Amino acid sequence: MLLGPALVVSAVLFTLGVAGVLLRRNAIVIFMCVELMLNAVNLTFVALAQRIGVAGHVFVFFVMAVAAAEAAVGLAIILAVFRHRESVDLRDIDLLKG
Amino acid sequence: MTPVTVAFWGVSAVAVATAVMCITRRNPVASALYLIGTLFSVAVLFVLLDAQFIGVLQVLVYAGAIMVVFLFVIMLLNLGRGGPGDMKGPVGIATAVLLASGLLLQFRVLRQAAPPEAIRLPEGALVALQRERGVVGAVAGPLFGEYVIPFEITSMLLLAALVGAVVLAKRRL
Amino acid sequence: MAATAPSLIWLAVVLPLAGFVVNATLAFVRPGARTVVSVVGVGVLVGAFAFSAAACAALAGAPDAAPIVFRYWTWMPVGDLQVDVALRLDHLSAVMLLVVTGVGSLIHVFSVGYMREDPGYARYFAYLNLFVFFMLLLVLGANFPVMFVGWEGVGLCSYLLIGFWFGEKVNADAGKKAFIVNRIGDCGFLVAMFLIFRHTGSLDFAEVFARAPGLLAAGGATVTAITLFLFLGCTGKSAQIPLYTWLPDAMQGPTPVSALIHAATMVTAGVYLVARCGILFALAPASQAVVAMTGAVTALFAATIALKQWDIKRVLAYSTVSQLGYMFVGVGTGAAAAGIFHLTTHAFFKALLFLGSGSVIHAMHHAYHATHAHEDAQDMRNMGGLRHHLPWTAALMWIATLAIAGVPPLAGFFSKDEILTAAFARGAHDPLWYGIWALGLAAALLTAFYMTRLMLYTFHGPNRTGEPQRAHLHEAPWVMTGPLVLLGALTVLGGLINVPPLLHGGAWLHEWLAPVTAGATALLPAGHLSHTIEWVLVLAAVLVAAAGIVGAVVLLKPGALVPARQAVPETGLGRLLWKKWYVDELYDAIIVRPLAWLSRRVLWETIDVRVVDGLGVNGSARVARAAGWLGSRLQTGQVGVYVAVFVVGVLAILTAALR
Numbered sequence: 001m002l003l004g005p006a007l008v009v010s011a012v013l014f015t016l017g018v019a020g021v022l023l024r025r026n027a028i029v030i031f032m033c034v035e036l037m038l039n040a041v042n043l044t045f046v047a048l049a050q051r052i053g054v055a056g057h058v059f060v061f062f063v064m065a066v067a068a069a070e071a072a073v074g075l076a077i078i079l080a081v082f083r084h085r086e087s088v089d090l091r092d093i094d095l096l097k098g
Numbered sequence: 099m100t101p102v103t104v105a106f107w108g109v110s111a112v113a114v115a116t117a118v119m120c121i122t123r124r125n126p127v128a129s130a131l132y133l134i135g136t137l138f139s140v141a142v143l144f145v146l147l148d149a150q151f152i153g154v155l156q157v158l159v160y161a162g163a164i165m166v167v168f169l170f171v172i173m174l175l176n177l178g179r180g181g182p183g184d185m186k187g188p189v190g191i192a193t194a195v196l197l198a199s200g201l202l203l204q205f206r207v208l209r210q211a212a213p214p215e216a217i218r219l220p221e222g223a224l225v226a227l228q229r230e231r232g233v234v235g236a237v238a239g240p241l242f243g244e245y246v247i248p249f250e251i252t253s254m255l256l257l258a259a260l261v262g263a264v265v266l267a268k269r270r271l
Numbered sequence: 272m273a274a275t276a277p278s279l280i281w282l283a284v285v286l287p288l289a290g291f292v293v294n295a296t297l298a299f300v301r302p303g304a305r306t307v308v309s310v311v312g313v314g315v316l317v318g319a320f321a322f323s324a325a326a327c328a329a330l331a332g333a334p335d336a337a338p339i340v341f342r343y344w345t346w347m348p349v350g351d352l353q354v355d356v357a358l359r360l361d362h363l364s365a366v367m368l369l370v371v372t373g374v375g376s377l378i379h380v381f382s383v384g385y386m387r388e389d390p391g392y393a394r395y396f397a398y399l400n401l402f403v404f405f406m407l408l409l410v411l412g413a414n415f416p417v418m419f420v421g422w423e424g425v426g427l428c429s430y431l432l433i434g435f436w437f438g439e440k441v442n443a444d445a446g447k448k449a450f451i452v453n454r455i456g457d458c459g460f461l462v463a464m465f466l467i468f469r470h471t472g473s474l475d476f477a478e479v480f481a482r483a484p485g486l487l488a489a490g491g492a493t494v495t496a497i498t499l500f501l502f503l504g505c506t507g508k509s510a511q512i513p514l515y516t517w518l519p520d521a522m523q524g525p526t527p528v529s530a531l532i533h534a535a536t537m538v539t540a541g542v543y544l545v546a547r548c549g550i551l552f553a554l555a556p557a558s559q560a561v562v563a564m565t566g567a568v569t570a571l572f573a574a575t576i577a578l579k580q581w582d583i584k585r586v587l588a589y590s591t592v593s594q595l596g597y598m599f600v601g602v603g604t605g606a607a608a609a610g611i612f613h614l615t616t617h618a619f620f621k622a623l624l625f626l627g628s629g630s631v632i633h634a635m636h637h638a639y640h641a642t643h644a645h646e647d648a649q650d651m652r653n654m655g656g657l658r659h660h661l662p663w664t665a666a667l668m669w670i671a672t673l674a675i676a677g678v679p680p681l682a683g684f685f686s687k688d689e690i691l692t693a694a695f696a697r698g699a700h701d702p703l704w705y706g707i708w709a710l711g712l713a714a715a716l717l718t719a720f721y722m723t724r725l726m727l728y729t730f731h732g733p734n735r736t737g738e739p740q741r742a743h744l745h746e747a748p749w750v751m752t753g754p755l756v757l758l759g760a761l762t763v764l765g766g767l768i769n770v771p772p773l774l775h776g777g778a779w780l781h782e783w784l785a786p787v788t789a790g791a792t793a794l795l796p797a798g799h800l801s802h803t804i805e806w807v808l809v810l811a812a813v814l815v816a817a818a819g820i821v822g823a824v825v826l827l828k829p830g831a832l833v834p835a836r837q838a839v840p841e842t843g844l845g846r847l848l849w850k851k852w853y854v855d856e857l858y859d860a861i862i863v864r865p866l867a868w869l870s871r872r873v874l875w876e877t878i879d880v881r882v883v884d885g886l887g888v889n890g891s892a893r894v895a896r897a898a899g900w901l902g903s904r905l906q907t908g909q910v911g912v913y914v915a916v917f918v919v920g921v922l923a924i925l926t927a928a929l930r
Contacts, residue, residue: 002106017121017197049224054224054227058237072259
């Protein structure tokens with residue numbers, strides 16, 4: 001019943017998340033936008049669960065668990081990088097160069 | 099236009115607005131707070147979509163735990179101020195707008211959004227299930243039933259994340 | 272034995288080749304083995320002559336005059352083209368065979384003495400033997416390709432021998448010039464072969480000459496083209512206008528080489544070719560006129576140049592060009608027997624003249640060497656009065672001079688007279704031939720004049736060599752003088768092989784060659800001159816010869832000459848003649864320089880350097896580097912860039928998947 005609108009909202013949120021990843025230089029803020037994208041996906045799953053069944057909810061459950069783990073590890077990495085470069089600006093993190 | 103629909107659109111508007119604010123604020127703390135706003139709104143949307151348990155989980159885990167960790171790290175790294183270099187230049191903005199619009203365009207396919215006949219359940223099946231097993235039980239049943247193996251693997255994942263985070267954040271290995 | 276002698280003709284061809292192999296090996300491993308080289312080098316020639324003589328005797332004794340063709344193996348069986356390695360022994364090739372091996376043997380013997388002190392002795396004889404091998408292939412070939420192999424081969428050996436002393440640039444240049452100018456003519460020969468195959472379907476002499484009258488329209492464009500291209504090859508090989516310029520330069524080689532190759536044998540290959548293809552030329556009167564006119568003009572032109580040359584060998588070189596012109600008049604007229612007759616007699620007296628001059632040069636070299644002087648041993652202005660020092664050479668060379676001037680009863684008189692008479696006879700049908708006759712007569716006058724001049728300056732008058740050298744001037748050893756004597760005898764008696772009916776002779780050579788030339792003669796307009804006119808012509812020729820000799824004796828003052836070092840350069844007409852009418856300079860300006868400019872400016876600097884190197888090689892390297900640079904722009908290490916690329920990729924996949 002609310003499926004269509006929910007999907008539209010989720011699409012918009014996902015796009016905003018992508019835009020945020022492309023727009024920002026601060027690594028932590030980029031991470032936050034990634035979380036935004038994950039949320040949009042969660043919304044999609046929940047919306048579809050009305051038609052497909054409670055498997056949608058179970059999936060969202062797992063996504064949240066993984067997101068939590070990912071957030072912990074990712075932020076730890078950012079901390080470690082910060083200790084080296086004194087900065088979380090993406091311009092300064094170019095060890096992949098070459 | 100039922101009240102549910104109205105509420106839905108209203109909360110969606112809030113979610114989108116806070117998301118836009120999140121991605122455009124210079125100050126990372128502001129971004130984080132706006133993101134919390136977005137997460138709350140999405141939680142409300144969950145409830146409106148008959149996923150009450152998930153909505154509560156959203157608030158508890160996402161907005162409660164994950165965002166707190168974010169804020170802790172921001173404080174730890176003393177990024178509270180936020181500088182001019184945090185946003186990309188004109189070229190970057192143009193690229194971002196371009197690509198994002200492109201992506202949004204692709205989602206036009208969602209116009210004909212409906213799951214295929216084969217897996218579609220009748221109208222009120224989910225609600226009926228929830229009335230039968232309870233809101234939590236409806237999710238817990240399959241979780242410990244069909245999906246018990248992913249459940250256990252997820253617990254291992256959490257353990258790995260725990261160890262990894264501790265090791266990575268150590269001052270001296 | 273007599274019956275099988277012809278079948279051994281291949282031995283006559285292969286013996287010189289074997290001599291080449293042996294001498295070449297010796298040149299590498301034991302260059303000092305002069306005796307072995309001499310024995311092998313001369314021996315193979317004498318052997319070849321013996322086999323040739325036996326084969327010709329057998330041929331003479333045969334009941335009919337049919338040519339004997341020996342096919343050895345199939346060389347090129349390609350579709351319609353069937354070329355065998357085959358030798359053809361008929362009356363014409365028999366004459367050539369005897370001339371080549373006979374005169375060749377005498378010159379080989381002479382070389383033993385002349386080249387005695389040269390360090391390249393073995394190499395010399397190797398080349399000389401190789402040359403004879405190729406020349407024999409040329410005259411004995413039964414089809415055009417085999418003949419062409421010989422044709423090219425003698426050109427190669429000519430190059431090797433002209434540039435024998437290649438340590439000096441001028442000699443190497445002369446060799447190159449000979450080869451390159453010859454090559455131009457060879458292109459003509461090749462084109463002619465292509466045309467012949469195209470229009471007659473064969474390259475075998477017997478088949479081509481049998482089919483030609485039927486397949487090729489008389490006087491038509493095809494046969495005229497074929498014959499003109501063949502003649503182009505002849506102008507190259509036999510040094511006629513416009514491709515004669517290599518022959519005077521070829522005098523840089525050893526004198527016996529000049530005698531053998533550039534007087535008696537190689538340069539006569541063109542005459543032989545025209546005689547062999549008599550039927551083709553008879554079908555194209557226009558070509559015949561071209562051949563004869565070119566020959567006549569060349570004869571006169573070269574004679575004028577010879578009037579003012581000071582190098583003794585240069586005079587003889589231009590004389591050869593001039594006499595070759597006479598031969599072409601002969602074969603061009605259709606009187607192939609006359610042309611071949613002059614070829615034979617010319618081989619005798621020109622070889623004698625060259626070897627005699629070799630004797631003189633040998634003596635002069637000795638004199639200068641012994642007194643450590645560095646004058647030009649070949650310049651006539653440094654000679655004079657040598658008859659006192661080289662009496663045999665002087666006497667024999669006088670015989671040759673009288674012969675070449677056309678004094679009866681020496682060989683040259685009969686042959687030259689027959690050519691001029693034939694030309695005059697054809698004049699009845701076409702006045703152009705009277706012009707050719709007149710040119711020939713004028714050339715005869717000049718020939719007598721410049722040859723007498725040569726003799727006067729070299730052997731008579733006061734000696735200009737210098738006091739200290741005079742004591743060292745002496746006659747050559749017998750190994751060199753012996754062949755001179757034999758050639759002298761041939762010069763005296765050689766004319767007797769073809770005394771015309773007018774003078775109550777049997778015209779033996781004419782009769783001998785008749786089976787070969789009959790086909791061509793049948794196609795030509797018959798020319799008949801009354802006896803009176805023939806006598807008049809004979810007398811005219813004799814008068815002209817006498818006038819030339821007497822004129823030279825009267826007008827030239829050997830006593831007024833000074834040695835070359837002190838000589839004043841020529842001026843005016845004399846200078847023009849001495850500078851060979853500036854023909855070499857003309858060729859250099861209109862052909863050599865533009866070609867060199869084209870090669871350097873266009874082909875090298877523009878195309879090779881700019882296009883091939885710049886665009887192709889360096890350009891592709893630059894493109895690769897640019898592409899690499901472009902690719903490296905993606906490797907910024909900036910995560911933001913990577914993410915953007917990532918999103919672009921996602922967009923692309925979505926676009927494709929959601930289509």
